[in-house]
Amino acid sequence: MGAGHDHGHTHGAGGTAAAAHRGTLRVALAITLALMVVEIIGGVLADSLALVADAAHMATDALGLGMALLAIHFANRPPSRNRTFGYARAEILAAFANCLLLLGVGGYVLYEAVQRFLSPAGTHGGLMIVFGLIGLVANSVSLTLLMRGQKESLNVRGAFLEVAADALGSLAVMISAAVILLTGWQAADPIASLAIGLLIVPRTVKLLRETLDVLLEAAPKNVDMAEVRAHILALDGVEDVHDLHAWTITSGLPVLSAHVVVSSEVLSAIGHEKLLHELQGCLGHHFDVEHCTFQLEPSGHAEHEARLCH
Numbered sequence: 001m002g003a004g005h006d007h008g009h010t011h012g013a014g015g016t017a018a019a020a021h022r023g024t025l026r027v028a029l030a031i032t033l034a035l036m037v038v039e040i041i042g043g044v045l046a047d048s049l050a051l052v053a054d055a056a057h058m059a060t061d062a063l064g065l066g067m068a069l070l071a072i073h074f075a076n077r078p079p080s081r082n083r084t085f086g087y088a089r090a091e092i093l094a095a096f097a098n099c100l101l102l103l104g105v106g107g108y109v110l111y112e113a114v115q116r117f118l119s120p121a122g123t124h125g126g127l128m129i130v131f132g133l134i135g136l137v138a139n140s141v142s143l144t145l146l147m148r149g150q151k152e153s154l155n156v157r158g159a160f161l162e163v164a165a166d167a168l169g170s171l172a173v174m175i176s177a178a179v180i181l182l183t184g185w186q187a188a189d190p191i192a193s194l195a196i197g198l199l200i201v202p203r204t205v206k207l208l209r210e211t212l213d214v215l216l217e218a219a220p221k222n223v224d225m226a227e228v229r230a231h232i233l234a235l236d237g238v239e240d241v242h243d244l245h246a247w248t249i250t251s252g253l254p255v256l257s258a259h260v261v262v263s264s265e266v267l268s269a270i271g272h273e274k275l276l277h278e279l280q281g282c283l284g285h286h287f288d289v290e291h292c293t294f295q296l297e298p299s300g301h302a303e304h305e306a307r308l309c310h
Contacts, residue, residue, distance in 0.1 A: 021149030021156050022072055028142040028159060029065040032058055032166075035138045042131030046124040049116045050176055050192040051131055053109040054169040057196065060105045061162040064098040068159050071095075088250040091153065092214045098158040099208040102165075106200035109193055116190035123189045128177030135170030139163050153251040154210060161203045169196040217247035220254040222288050231282050232258065237266025237275065239299060246289060256283065257293040264298050272296055 036058035043051035071094035074087040142163045150160035169192075176192035179185055219225050223246050232241045240261040248254050262275060279294050 021146070021153065022069065024145040024149060025065055025069050025072075025156065025159060028145055028163060029062060029069065031138050031142050032062045032065060032163070035135055035166075036062060038134055039131055042127060042134075046127035046131065048123045048128050048173070048177075048189055049112055050169075050173045050189050050196065051128060053112060053193045053196055054135060054166060054173060056108065057105050057162075057166055057169060057200065060101045061159070061166060064094075064101060064162055065159050067094045067097055068156070085249050088253060091250045092211055095154045095158045095207065096211045096215065098162070099204050099211060102162065102200055102204040103208075106197045106204065109197035109200070113190040113193035113197065116193065117187065123177075123180055123186055125177040125180035128180070128189075129174055132170045132173035132177060136167060136174065139167035139170055143167060154207070154214070156251075158207055161207060165196070165199045165203065168199050172196055172199075214248045214250070217245075219246045220248050220289070223254065223256075228256070228283065228287060228289075231286055232260060232279065235275070235278055235282065237262050237270070239263055243295075253291065254289045255291045255293075256289045257295075259295045259297055261297050261299060267296070267298065 036055050039051050039055035039058060042048070043055055068091075071090045074090040077087050079086040143160065146156060146160040146163060149156035151157075172192040172195045176188035179188035213221075225244065225246060228246065229241055229244060232238055232244075238260055242259050242261070244256075244258040246254065246256040260279065267275070275296060276294060280292060283289050283292055
């Protein structure tokens, strides 16, 4: 006979970690859309690939921010009988889609930069500096707004990294414009475009790896499964632990489940409830996992389960 118990925790009225930053995402989206239009105009007027590339990145960022907000909306819908965790995983799916979009934009920028090397154009450095400065200021505002949220949510972190790449892209535009103005060297424009592309790709690969870990239900980064097992086994009366799993539903929502084999004497002496409290206290104190489900089993029950499975 086993005993199951679930100890859950919530993340405030907003639900997922990203929900608390919905307002800042909306402001960042408005800034990004306005800046995208400004840089498209600037790229055409200055005949600058770097500005056009940055504007293309802005368009992708706007789509990514829009998807992030949509994901928050779905993620905070209440659970149903068939979707017991609701739509919390929608946040991770949006982050994954953002990664694919960013990789596509990075590849496009790199390709266009090579084409500009082969066919140089007359770029107007003065206009580039003006529009690059506008982009840098606007992106700095968005970065300030998203700074706190990117530490709490993969979804918000994806948006933060996109805006950070844009800010660095604007800086690259200004540097290339200064070079063109001072030396007349037109190759500075495609070089800045290459820099923008190279800023996009590595950060995106890192975020993609993190989102894939969540989708593949890998153990959370801050949870050492060997230590978790050791802490559980160290409790008085615990003889073994099996079917131990830890994964992440969405940012800020790690969960853990385990079958804990306990001696019958200890179960009789202290009772199921006290042992469950000790298990929860152990994991809550040493690890950042409070949403736990334990099944307490007497010795020999695992062999019974195995026979039933076969």
